[in-house]
Amino acid sequence: MKKYVLQDKLESSARRGFIKATSALSGALVIGFNLPAAGAKTVDAPMLTNAWVKVDSKGAVTLICHRSEMGQGVYTSMPMLVAEELDVPLSSVKIEMAPSAPVYINAMLGGQITGGSTSVRDAWTKLREAGASARTMLVGAAAETWKVPAAECTAANGVVMHKSGKKLSYGALVAKASTMKAPEKVALKDPKDWKIIGKNKPRLDTPSKVYGKAQFGIDVKKPGMLVASLAQAPVIGGKVVKVNDAKAKALKGVVSVVQIPDGVAVLAKDFYTAKKGRDLLEIEWDNGAGADLDNESIAAALRTASVNPGAIMRKDGSGVADMDKAASKVEAEYELPFLAHATLEPVNCTAEIINGECHVTGPIQFQQGAQYGVAAGINMPPEKVFIHTTFLGGGYGRKLELDFQIQAAQIAKAAGVPVKLLWSREDDMTHDFYRPLSLHQMTAGLDAAGNVTTFHSKLTSPSVTARAFPPVVQNGKDPFMAEGAENLTYKIPNIVVENVIHDTGIRVGYWRSVSNALNAFAVESFVDEIALATKKDPVALRMEMLKGDTRSQNVLKLATEKAGWGKAASGRALGVAQMECYGTHSAVVAEVSMTKEGPKVHKVTAVVDCGIVVHPDQAHAQIESGILLGFSSGMKNSITIKNGAVEQTNFHNYPMLRMSEVPLIDITFVSSSASPGGLGEVGVPLIMPAIANAVATLTGKRVHKLPLMGSFA
Amino acid sequence: MLKLNVNGKPANFDGDPDTPILWVLRDHLDVTSPKFGCGMALCGACTVHLDGAPIRSCSVPVSAAAGRKITTIEGLPAKVGKALQDAWIAEEVPQCGYCQTGQMMSAAALIAKNSNPSEADIIGAMDGNVCRCGTYHRIQKAIVRAGKSVAGAKA
16 A cells, blocks of 8 residues: 555645645635536425525425534534525524535645635535525525516525515426526625524534533444554554454454554454453564664754754745845744643544445544545545544644544455444544644844844744645645744844755654644744843834734734733733734733642633634634644643654543533634634643743743643753 | 343343443444443543443443443433523534533533632543643633522522
8 A cells, every 4th residue: 555545645735736725726626506417316305405504395494514514513504604695594403414426525625624714704604605506595485486586585484485476386396496497696695684693693513512412433233343542653654563363352342453554453242352352362573674763863853953954934024045145043942742632532433334335424524535545445446435523622633634434444344344443542642734833943033222123033843744745845845834923913124934845754744733833832922032132022022023904903902901911919920922814813821820730720811803703602612622632732731752652642642621621711702804723722722922922921931842831840 | 141231221231331321322222322442441432321420431331331321312311401502502512522622521520519619620520521622711611601500490
């Protein structure tokens, strides 16, 4: 098998503009509303359908959710967009998860991917138009029935009305509407007429989640299914040399043992037996070249690489040409560790091969990738592979990866039965695609008055994109690596954002907010170091450098006012950070005190301007969630390597944030009529620089390295 | 053959008596509301009640449940169960939702004893339950709400 099975597919996809790096995509990709034949089912009764809407002749409405629900609320927000224009009450619709199909490609990312805080942004016009298209056909059918102009008819709550008072329900109109041609252009509602968008509609998945009925990947069960536990090489990428499975096979309850490229799987009726059998396997591994890696060698190689010139991701003015002419300079380095995703639902997937088709059911963030990856992994045509997406017990980018879907299908194929592959927490922690570790070298040139005239941010780090979508990285440029620095909002005449890609030998993956969290920690810590060096107030300095950027200035002003900037209680200090990412502006203030154990965060104040808010309560939930994930990871978490293997195994040595550690959180959204910005990742990047800045103000100690508590051990 | 009682109904298990309760429930009895998160009693996603007390079912062998009552979210006493579920819905607690049945089982044990818990009481009962989405503030609010509802029903 190829090193990376998707490569061919992705190469051809990349040529079409697979990922946002090639923005030619918008012209190349035609988004239609019609489902491809492969996904369509023949129906006996007439049904009005497009890719997001099904209305049957009884008037029952099913809306298709084409993004993966991993907590961020797409199971509600996507249907809200469709239902608004379809004019049906959200409370009465049924939701179905979309299959893998080209119509569901995320135009901002180029694949059927849930990530990049793009769901609402990508869907914003498309899904409202899908709803409006179906509504227009229903209205048209009514107008034709009544022989009146369509303009005299209106729709509301699943009923079309004529100005005369005549009414017909959607169900009664389906037969006629389904024979009509979809309109080429539809008019969307004026925002003042919205009944659903902008309202706190009940989340459609909440009841099932509190009654214990929601189906996560781990809950899938197929007739005759066995549970598999997979032994993988201690060093990721290692291979089986020899296996003795006699003891495993002798264990009562073990049904079979099969080998796949990634390791050896033990199958039983329950996970406990499968895992116990797997622990009885005697395997000789070839751990490969990675077996020599450890923290010191990785850090040393990263530093060596940082000396190389990098790709220039942004250059303003004369770049760094005049750096040496600056009246004074501020320099600093920041280092961030590898992180695991640690979704609470460990990696798992169910695969069933029947009648020449492979059905893959699980917590999947990249449906097309899963389809093509599995097809290549078991030598089956992609059109014979069907992806069924369950709820995800957390995603954060881990479930974009295809390893577990391919493994499940390979095990199912080898064993000849439906298989649910379930990783233990230890498997999940030690075989992740880790958030890249990073070294940030920052230099600012100041004029005699202390104004920043030149700003240089140099990041040396592994590139996730170079691993996952190699063709996207051209001339050493990974567009995702520059996030958080390239989108710098400060008005500085000369700016250089430089990236050195360095593969450490540890595999890396996209992790909620991707490089924004890395670069924002460096940039926003560094701005405070500049403020200290120039004896300026950190907020005043930022306001000055954000001159003319009213959205950025506004969130910063509001957040610092609300947090009581300049009025910290005795023994406490405030720290601030601000940025734009995913089309959203935000500012965060952290209030911190010192204890014997280290810094304690009492309160976090955040102000967010994401344009139009589709669901205020869930927007709030997303920002809170992002802040706490950034906090949880940034305070304590670090993945370290010994003899090529990850040292952390479970929550005792990779601790999770608990209720007793959670600060108060005050979040405000700025009212706006701008198009929606992203929200799912926006909360993550700013919390740690805000805390580090507060710590520096309080103690005089500047934290240059995460996890932050590591500086107070 | 072990004789079990799950949510008031009899059930049998004839496998390895060392099998943790979690896997008997999930893989043999198809009760999937208790979730697997860590396997080391570190995250609380698998919390169920054994004779009314919360346990981490990933780390308790099924042999310990013989002759005792196992309760999951589906089998909570109607009053407490409904109060919690209504409160969780009213506060829109879940995001990904994976940990929430475990959270609710810990909360159920708390409010069954103390319908007016202090913040410290809540943290004391809930600190073993991890929520990676960070819904802790909403969980706290929902517990207070559910407690009031249970107290109101008693009055």
